Amino acid sequence: MAELRIQGLAKSYRDVRVLESIDLTIASGEFFTLLGPSGCGKTTLLRTIAGFQHQDRGEIVVKGERIDLKPAHKRDIGMVFQDYAVFPHLTVAENVAFGLKARSLPKSEIETRVAESLKMVRLDGYQSRLPAEMSGGQQQRIGLARAMAIRPTLLLMDEPLSNLDAKLRIELREDIRDIQRRLGITTIYVTHDQEEALAVSDRICVMDKGRVEQIGTPFEIYRHPVRRFAAGFVGTMNFISGTLKAGQLLIGSRSVHFPGADGTGPVELAIRPENVILSGSSPGAAIPLRGEVRKVTFLGREAHYTLGTEAGEIIAQAMDPSADFIAMEGQTIDIVLPIAKAALFDANGDLVSAGRP
């Protein structure tokens, strides 16, 4: 059974529509991420699920029961906030015990759960400290332990890693994922960081302007985007303007048959830098182009080349620059865009066709 089902959820602030009719279903134990740019409505959606604000229309159903009719404190939800929101005057243990006391659990049960939760987030031994004596990463661990201690049906996390430096972000995101897996707790995670979303999620919901653009596994979103927005927001993507004429794709002076694209009109060809062939040829249909190397970015394990072509600027990636391919700035090289690794989007941002090998 679906753990959480959201149907037709809409919300406006005064006259501004922030959530258009949102529909989504989340399975029990799933790590589900809302990913999108600032202002797309992720936080509003999360806070509406938590009950901190109310929708104008639509339903939120958990385990078959409408929770949107209940006040926030009766929704059985644990929440972790971007700014930690720990109580500064309470010790670590008191912070974690807070929700348990509010639920009037017996003292011994509270002690057991506090100890368990602190161990889980690796804060064993810090019971008597005050939050001010802890680092940002540790304070967020308190927030996580506090949310988990009540053993909620749903765990909601709103950009929990945004205030931490890059190294800590990766460390804590791994911990969050491990704990979530171990406990099998259904989690909704909000982030604007696409790499973070790819790393932790079972499924990602890409949002833009209050709408769901695509829902899928990280692999599906990265490899098979169905909307131009998702294609451009997750990972790096080249978009090359072209024209479709009854199945023939025209890019600059080149023309190639694009399978499954029978229409006519302006299109954009989307291809990832790692799929641009820098040396050699493509086994199937492809668009060959001449490219002037404008910039080389050497990153050790890989190198990125910015190429000026008749179809516009294209970024290409070589995975093993020392062994595979080396180009110098100013050089002109032949590149190939394999159709099997490309997708076509129309002027509305809808997928026209994705290349098939």
Ligand SMILES: Nc1ncnc2c1ncn2[C@@H]1O[C@H](COP(=O)(O)OP(=O)(O)OP(=O)(O)O)[C@@H](O)[C@H]1O
């Ligand atoms: N209380 C409010 N009153 C009026 N407008 C609001 C309110 N809260 C949010 N908004 C607006 O609603 C839109 C969506 O905001 P929301 O915080 O949900 O987006 P978000 O995707 O979470 O963005 P961010 O990553 O910046 O937090 C924004 O345009 C924001 O300015």
